[in-house]
Amino acid sequence: MKKYTDSGKKDTRSGFGAGLTELGKRNKDVVALCADLTGSLKMDEFKANHPERFFQVGIAEANMMGIAAGMTIGGKIPFTGTFANFSTGRVYDQIRQSIAYSHKNVKICASHAGLTLGEDGATHQILEDIGLMKMLPGMTVINTCDYNQTKAATIAIADHHGPVYLRFGRPKVANFTPEDQTFEIGKAVQLQEGNDVTIVATGHLVWEALLAAESLNEQGISADVINIHTIKPLDKEAILRSVAKTGCIVTAEEHNYYGGLGESVARVLSENDPTPQEFVATQDTFGESGTPAQLMDKYGLNAEAIEKAAKKVMTRK
Amino acid sequence: MPDISYLNELVIQVRRDILRQVHKVNSGHPGGSLGCTEFFVTLFQEIMDRKDGFNMNGIGEDIFFLSNGHVSPVFYSVLARSGYFPVDELNTFRLINSRLQGHPTTHEGLPGVRIASGSLGQGISVSVGAAETKKLNNDPHLIYTLCGDGELQEGQNWEAIMYAAANKVDNLIVTVDYNGQQIDGATDNVLPLGNLKAKFEAFGWDVLEIADGNDISQVLNGMAAAKEKTGKGKPVCVLMKTVMGNGVDFMMHTHAWHGKAPNDEQLEIALAQNPETLGDY
Numbered sequence A: 001m002k003k004y005t006d007s008g009k010k011d012t013r014s015g016f017g018a019g020l021t022e023l024g025k026r027n028k029d030v031v032a033l034c035a036d037l038t039g040s041l042k043m044d045e046f047k048a049n050h051p052e053r054f055f056q057v058g059i060a061e062a063n064m065m066g067i068a069a070g071m072t073i074g075g076k077i078p079f080t081g082t083f084a085n086f087s088t089g090r091v092y093d094q095i096r097q098s099i100a101y102s103h104k105n106v107k108i109c110a111s112h113a114g115l116t117l118g119e120d121g122a123t124h125q126i127l128e129d130i131g132l133m134k135m136l137p138g139m140t141v142i143n144t145c146d147y148n149q150t151k152a153a154t155i156a157i158a159d160h161h162g163p164v165y166l167r168f169g170r171p172k173v174a175n176f177t178p179e180d181q182t183f184e185i186g187k188a189v190q191l192q193e194g195n196d197v198t199i200v201a202t203g204h205l206v207w208e209a210l211l212a213a214e215s216l217n218e219q220g221i222s223a224d225v226i227n228i229h230t231i232k233p234l235d236k237e238a239i240l241r242s243v244a245k246t247g248c249i250v251t252a253e254e255h256n257y258y259g260g261l262g263e264s265v266a267r268v269l270s271e272n273d274p275t276p277q278e279f280v281a282t283q284d285t286f287g288e289s290g291t292p293a294q295l296m297d298k299y300g301l302n303a304e305a306i307e308k309a310a311k312k313v314m315t316r317k
Numbered sequence B: 001m002p003d004i005s006y007l008n009e010l011v012i013q014v015r016r017d018i019l020r021q022v023h024k025v026n027s028g029h030p031g032g033s034l035g036c037t038e039f040f041v042t043l044f045q046e047i048m049d050r051k052d053g054f055n056m057n058g059i060g061e062d063i064f065f066l067s068n069g070h071v072s073p074v075f076y077s078v079l080a081r082s083g084y085f086p087v088d089e090l091n092t093f094r095l096i097n098s099r100l101q102g103h104p105t106t107h108e109g110l111p112g113v114r115i116a117s118g119s120l121g122q123g124i125s126v127s128v129g130a131a132e133t134k135k136l137n138n139d140p141h142l143i144y145t146l147c148g149d150g151e152l153q154e155g156q157n158w159e160a161i162m163y164a165a166a167n168k169v170d171n172l173i174v175t176v177d178y179n180g181q182q183i184d185g186a187t188d189n190v191l192p193l194g195n196l197k198a199k200f201e202a203f204g205w206d207v208l209e210i211a212d213g214n215d216i217s218q219v220l221n222g223m224a225a226a227k228e229k230t231g232k233g234k235p236v237c238v239l240m241k242t243v244m245g246n247g248v249d250f251m252m253h254t255h256a257w258h259g260k261a262p263n264d265e266q267l268e269i270a271l272a273q274n275p276e277t278l279g280d281y
Helices: A010-025 A042-047 A059-069 A088-103 A129-135 A145-159 A205-218 A236-244 A261-272 A292-298 A301-315 B006-025 B032-036 B037-047 B069-081 B087-092 B123-136 B155-164 B196-202 B216-229 B264-272
Strands: A031-034 A052-055 A075-083 A107-111 A140-143 A164-167 A189-192 A197-202 A223-227 A230-232 A249-258 A277-282 B063-066 B142-147 B174-177 B206-210 B238-242
Touching: A010 A031, A010 A042, A010 A075, A010 A107, A010 A145, A031 A042, A031 A059, A042 A140, A059 A075, A059 A088, A059 B032, A059 B238, A075 B123, A088 A129, A088 A189, A088 B123, A129 A164, A129 A230, A129 A249, A129 A261, A140 A145, A140 B206, A145 A164, A145 B206, A164 A230, A164 B069, A189 A205, A197 A236, A197 A301, A197 B032, A197 B264, A205 A223, A205 A249, A223 A236, A223 B063, A236 A261, A249 A261, A249 A301, A261 A277, A277 A301, B006 B037, B006 B069, B006 B087, B032 B037, B037 B069, B037 B142, B063 B069, B063 B123, B069 B087, B123 B142, B123 B155, B123 B174, B123 B238, B174 B216, B196 B206, B206 B216, B216 B238
Parallel strands: A031 A052, A031 A075, A075 A107, A107 A164, A140 A164, A197 A223, A197 A249, A249 A277, B063 B142, B142 B174, B174 B238, B206 B238
Antiparallel strands: A140 A230, A189 A223
16 A cells, blocks of 8 residues: 655645746746735735736626636736635636637636635535536636645646636645646546545545545555546546446545536446446535534545445445 | 728628628627627728738737627628628528627637627626736737627626726727617616716726717727827727617617517618628628
């Protein structure tokens, strides 16, 4: 079993900020827009380094999406920054018409996704955004798991022509992926090799999946663990290869089970290789106020829930 | 000096194109299209500094965005007659597998279109973005936008209007097709727009008015005056009064032809009022 070490807890949004800072130096066409959340999105350094390429639009997300779409005309690569809730549901039609349908090269960067936004409560905790964004034709959807991966993904999406939704979060979480990684859009990362059960996780649930696999291993169950950072396009081959070995699968995500990673995986399986699946996800519910850890416990999004789901799905083989 | 008689001939030909496009598929929006025909013809023939051919990035030339995408018949006709694509392609308007979708889009790669529009209220934001990029690229060319008056009921416009003034986006001219009509009736009855001039000015824009947007000379002078106002620290708005359905007597001064095509008999009457000038497609 591979050993993964947390090099020190960090927030994924800071990975975004670091990636954006790096991009600012590397690519003069990168511009950044923010709707009054510069500090929360960790965009301060980019703003300080390149004030002429930073656009503060105020509390006006619909306008931000339209401006971003327009800025691509003339060759700029706009990165928009606000919370996931205001990056998707609030501005869905602007993204749909001006960005996705118009195929504009806009990178929609969304922090504070999911329950781990914490105390602000359900008004700000979007659990539907992956579904909203993956339904848009041509939209790439990425949900990164830690600081290093978020930084690498931020840099990588600048080289991909087309609209991208990059989802990350607020809390400090384990930072365990390599600092020098190459981020390949649409390519799953195999974290553990196992034969008894597949665990496919995205975002903050990837570390939890590793903890679950460790515990399962101690009980004599070997889990194949895959980090799916790109939900669309989904790495079908990685999933099918894994279930061919294990014969059952658990998907884990900080999102509603409607519209999330789990449903995308289920579609791939039902079309190619029907396989028993358990979903670790929220159960068609809104969130509430609380600390991130309390919320993830209450809504069953942690290592314990993944372990339980793995044992359950193995009985269904 | 602009050749006014040629512009007039082109206007009449574009009216015929609009009527024939919507008649063929028994759908589309002739009223608003006819109302801003003089504007489109003048803008593309005389006002804008355009390059030959079409490049999405529009570097080194003026760029036009249509926010009220439902007036696609006039947009398509003027694009075709300005050389962006073959005039015969107007035959495919709203048909399956056409590049001339009901509302303009980049999706099928129609030259001359840089953004999809139709869901209203998004064009000013997009224009502001393109204007900011022009500034970043040190490109002195301008962004021209047309929006409907009714669509100013969408809140996103006012976000963009506020942003543009605050950020001195002064390479942008937004023209409002001020015909006072929308689908459900007169804007005054549906949701009154109030004093648009005072509103734009209060937001920090320079505002000009064209009293008769169906008079080519007034459009020429008005848009030239608007151009003069650019580069002075403020975005520019042109409130252009037009008559919906202009040029076809039974379509004028009513919202009835906003989204309705003429039948065979009505088409014949309408075309007779606008005899062929430069050749039908």
